[in-house]
Amino acid sequence: MTVDEILAQFESLGDDARRKHNRKAGAPDDQFGVKLGDLRAIAKKIKTDHELALRLWETGNVEAQLLATLIIKPRSLSADQLDELTRSATCSQVADWLNSYVVAEHPEKESLRQKWMKAKDRWSARAGWHFTASRVNKGGGGLDLPALLDRIEREMPKAAPEVQWTMNNTLAAIGIHHPEYRERAVAVGERIGLYRDWPVSKGCTPPYVPVWVAAMVERQG
Template sequence: MNSNEVLLELESLGSEPNRKVHARHGIRGPMFGVGAGAIGRLAKRIGIDDLLAVELWASGNHDARVLATRIADPAATRRARVQAWAKDLGDHVLADALAALVTRSPDAAALREAFTAAGDEWRSTLGWNLVALACAEGSTALDEELTRRLAAIEAGIHGRPNRTRHAMNRALIAIGERGGAIGKRALAVAKAIGTVEVDHGGTGCKTTDAVTAIRARTHRPAKRTRSDRAERS
């Protein structure tokens, strides 16, 4: 498929109710109002097509840009491209979608460093989303970086822009869910900072309480392995 064909298909998948939902989430500018499920199915059909992703992002259409993040080649998503695309961010939906791509980039660690320090709302939201996603890595090699992230959260979360606070809170929870010493430190930070206020507009969404979320995760019984079950049989 070429970019014109994809844009026509996206337009056919859009709806007025979805456009209203998107607007409540702060999405502005050109959009068709395509649901996340439809974009996911279209991305699966297309597969990885990096050139098409670049063309779709350049279209300026919100739905096309979300799709672009799903079909871009992570290996080709290097620092220069991400910095250019990050300048176009204007809502948390696209910031989340871009983070899911960038976390698989060879430059992910450097981009986390650059964007968490950014002063504007959307690039810093991207950066802290990347911190949260990095926590899925099981290696303790990340703990030194995460200790620095916790210090930054404790020192400054309440003074950051609205959606940056949300992303920092998300990162705090993700760090806490790693457990161990770093998880205990995250829980202490969550208690110290208290309630994180985020304006979710007219969406009805709520900000997850970090203390509650971390405790729920760390107190959850570990899943029994096959060997555990075999020993009990």
Template sequence: MNLEMVMQELEALGKERLKKMYVSNGAREPLFGVATGDMKPLFKKIKINQPLADQLYATGNYDAMYFAGIIADPKAMTEADFERWMERAYFYMLSDFVVAVTLAEADIAQEVADKWIASGEELRMSAGWSCYCWLLGSRPDSEFSESKLAKMLEMAEQTIHESPERTKSAMNNFIYTVGVSYLPLHDKAVKTAKAVGPVEIKRDKKKSSILQASDSIQKAVDKGQLGFKRKHVRC
């Protein structure tokens, strides 16, 4: 299938209700409003196709960009490719759920995520922290440096309340994910979460939401989810 055919298929799957919901979360035209589950049959037809993924991502159409993440070949993507994708990620559903997710399946994931966390730019930082969440929730504990993650927990504790809104949310999720999915630092993550306390996320035209990593970790403990790892990062 070529770009034009995929775009026609995506357009046919679009729903006005979902389009409005995506726009309320920050998406902008062009977009069709395709449910992510409805993309699976299309993925089965196309499978992994990096050249097509790049073409789809370059359209700027939100649904096409999301689908690009599903058919991308992360191991074939270079740091420059991820930077190019990040440049076009104009809101958190692209930065954290397309770019960060795709990066999490690449061998260069940690080094790219580290640069983004240090960038000082809201969505790059958010994608970097989110990438670690996807990594920690899917890869063996042995693939991570305990001392590095401990320093990241300390950094999150010291800077979370002054960070940009989307970065705050991703940092909070990082503390939670370390607490649940990385057993060597469970206790430290619990202490960090308690020290951080409630995190207020302000949103345009919507009321603020309050995140509390310590409560979320405790709920996971109560459900017996400590050490949780998913088989696949992408759907």
């Protein structure tokens, strides 16, 4: 399939309600409103096509970038290429798929994480905190957790919303998996108050750290 053929297919699958939902979630206007399940079905047919994935990404279209993350070869990317892709994500959904399906499979993800933890670019910083939260969830070996708490307390209130989300995930991970820092993590969450009034469906846990940590610790027994 060519890029033009795929974009034409996206147009035929576009849905007004989905477009409105995407815009509300921060997606730019360059999107068709294709359901994620339809994107996965297209990817299943294509399987892997690295060059096509790169061309799709370059369009700047939301669905094209999402599809690219599903058909690209992560290990065929240099660290510099992956850094460039990360910085050129169009929205949070794209950034999260890139992190989950591409960066997570790359052999240099840890060196990139360290680089991104110093970045001012919102998508790089979001990725850096995403993979830091992942490391905390897996035990946090080699990480300076008190220093991370200091940074979160100092930086999260003024961080870009896209970065706040994964910083908050890191804060919650520290509170959930590291009892020795739980009290401080919860106190930081209370003081900052991020997502305190976040609406959630019945039975779901809100991302407000004090509630999130308490719920997860209770489940752990």
